[in-house]
Amino acid sequence: MKKSLCLLLIMLLLLPLTMSCQEENTEKVKVYVTNYPPYDFVKQIAKGKVEVTMLLSPGCESHYYEATLSELMNIQAADLFIYVGGESDTWVNDSLEILDSGNLTRLTLMDKVNTVNEETVEGMEHKHDDHHEEAEQRDEDHHDHEEAEPDEHIWTSPKNAKKIVQAICDSLCAIDEENATYYQENTAAYLKELDKLDDQFQSVVDGGKRKTIVLAERFPFIYLAKDYGLTYYAAFAGCSTQNDPSLATINFLIEKIESKHIPIVFFIEFSSEKTADTLCQSTGAQKRLLHSCHNVSKADFDKGVTYLELMYQNADYLAEALN
Numbered sequence: 001m002k003k004s005l006c007l008l009l010i011m012l013l014l015l016p017l018t019m020s021c022q023e024e025n026t027e028k029v030k031v032y033v034t035n036y037p038p039y040d041f042v043k044q045i046a047k048g049k050v051e052v053t054m055l056l057s058p059g060c061e062s063h064y065y066e067a068t069l070s071e072l073m074n075i076q077a078a079d080l081f082i083y084v085g086g087e088s089d090t091w092v093n094d095s096l097e098i099l100d101s102g103n104l105t106r107l108t109l110m111d112k113v114n115t116v117n118e119e120t121v122e123g124m125e126h127k128h129d130d131h132h133e134e135a136e137q138r139d140e141d142h143h144d145h146e147e148a149e150p151d152e153h154i155w156t157s158p159k160n161a162k163k164i165v166q167a168i169c170d171s172l173c174a175i176d177e178e179n180a181t182y183y184q185e186n187t188a189a190y191l192k193e194l195d196k197l198d199d200q201f202q203s204v205v206d207g208g209k210r211k212t213i214v215l216a217e218r219f220p221f222i223y224l225a226k227d228y229g230l231t232y233y234a235a236f237a238g239c240s241t242q243n244d245p246s247l248a249t250i251n252f253l254i255e256k257i258e259s260k261h262i263p264i265v266f267f268i269e270f271s272s273e274k275t276a277d278t279l280c281q282s283t284g285a286q287k288r289l290l291h292s293c294h295n296v297s298k299a300d301f302d303k304g305v306t307y308l309e310l311m312y313q314n315a316d317y318l319a320e321a322l323n
Contacts, residue, residue: 029176030078034089035062036295037155038082038109040307041165044190046172049179058301061270062294063241066091078104079175082168085110086152087239105171112167113160115150116222118237123252124219125236125245151238156292157223158198158311162191193308200315201228208322213290214257215266216276217243220292235275245275257283264321266290269297288317 029050033039039054046052053074056065065088067075072095075081081096083089085108096106120126154160169187173180205211205228212231215221219234233256235245245253257265257279265285267276269292276287291310 029080029172031080031082031172032075032078033081034065034083034092037161037293037307038084038164038168041161041168041190042082042172044306045165045169045183045186046179047186049176049182050172056295058296058298059270060295062088063239067095072096072098076102076104080105080107080171082107082109082171084108084152084154087149088152105175107167107171109164109167110150110152110154113154113163115154116226117148118151118239119148119222120237121233123233123249123256125240125242125249149239151220151222153220153238153292153294154223155307156221157227158194158201159227160223161307162194162198165190165194197308197311197315200312201318204315204319204322205229208319210260210262210322212256212260212262213264213266213318213321214253214262214279214285215268215290216253216273216279216287217245217268217271220268220294221290243272250275250278253279254282257285262321263323264288264317266317266321268292269295288320290314290317 029046031042031046031050031052033042033052033054035056036054039052042050042052055067055071055075056062075096081104083092083106085092155164165187169183172183176183201224211229212233215232215234217234218236218238218240219232220238221232222238224230225232233253235249235253236242256262262283263285265276265279265283265287266289267273267287268290273287279285280287291314293307293310296305296310
């Protein structure tokens with residue numbers, strides 16, 4: 001009897017330790033991402049095997065985001081942190097150097113593709129500091145000497161999206177070897193879907209009557225344009241924080257729309273659409289959304305809208321613009 005009681009007591013004492021070990025073994029890999037494309041890519045690769053959190057709130061603009069202290073602490077305790085590495089993520093290195101990152105794996109997406117520098121095409125306004133009145137008094141040739149920075153919107157080309165997806169898969173497999181085969185199988189299937197999307201964009205451009213598009217505001221699609229042979233006119237470069245083009249820029253875009261018989265004027269997500277409306281009213285063109293996918297609205301986020309859905313919509317509207 002005493003022997004049985006002793007064994008029962010030992011089992012009860014060991015039970016919390018056993019449960020703790022089971023919890024550790026079944027705990028999901030924690031992944032933090034800065035914006036929407038890697039968020040969706042992780043979900044396509046890992047399904048429910050990981051816990052993925054997007055730092056940027058749905059409906060918010062990424063160019064103004066910086067992590068809070070509580071978010072930094074959560075990143076510190078995560079297994080994988082995925083960020084783009086461009087102008088919008090300048091806070092990352094300085095912030096994470098302060099913290100002990102422990103076993104955190106950091107994946108910088110711009111390291112995984114061939115980046116392209118931002119460019120200023122004909123008629124496009126230069127970037128300037130919107131918060132300083134003295135910016136208007138700078139030397140006229142100041143911008144000619146600015147060092148061009150890589151454009152951070154790397155995911156806007158499906159060709160780059162494939163490289164990003166593979167890099168995410170490789171990182172997850174290294175962290176979670178037990179589920180590596182699962183991640184690899186899902187990645188292979190998803191890459192086939194991205195191949196189809198890639199073919200769709202090339203088919204749309206190859207079959208178009210024109211190769212030029214017009215964007216009413218900033219142009220975060222340089223990778224899409226370069227990879228598929230598009231030319232473009234826009235008010236601002238991809239990472240500009242400016243919203244209201246000058247009258248001269250508006251008149252320039254009107255002239256291009258009319259002279260080149262452009263049927264569609266594009267605007268981007270979260271835009272006021274004010275400039276697009278002005279261009280359309282002046283030329284008779286129609287406006288369409290060209291989604292950069294950097295973030296989605298709260299409604300789309302809750303519905304689970306995917307990168308593939310947004311990009312196929314882009315391809316449809318692009319076909320309309322080129323024909």
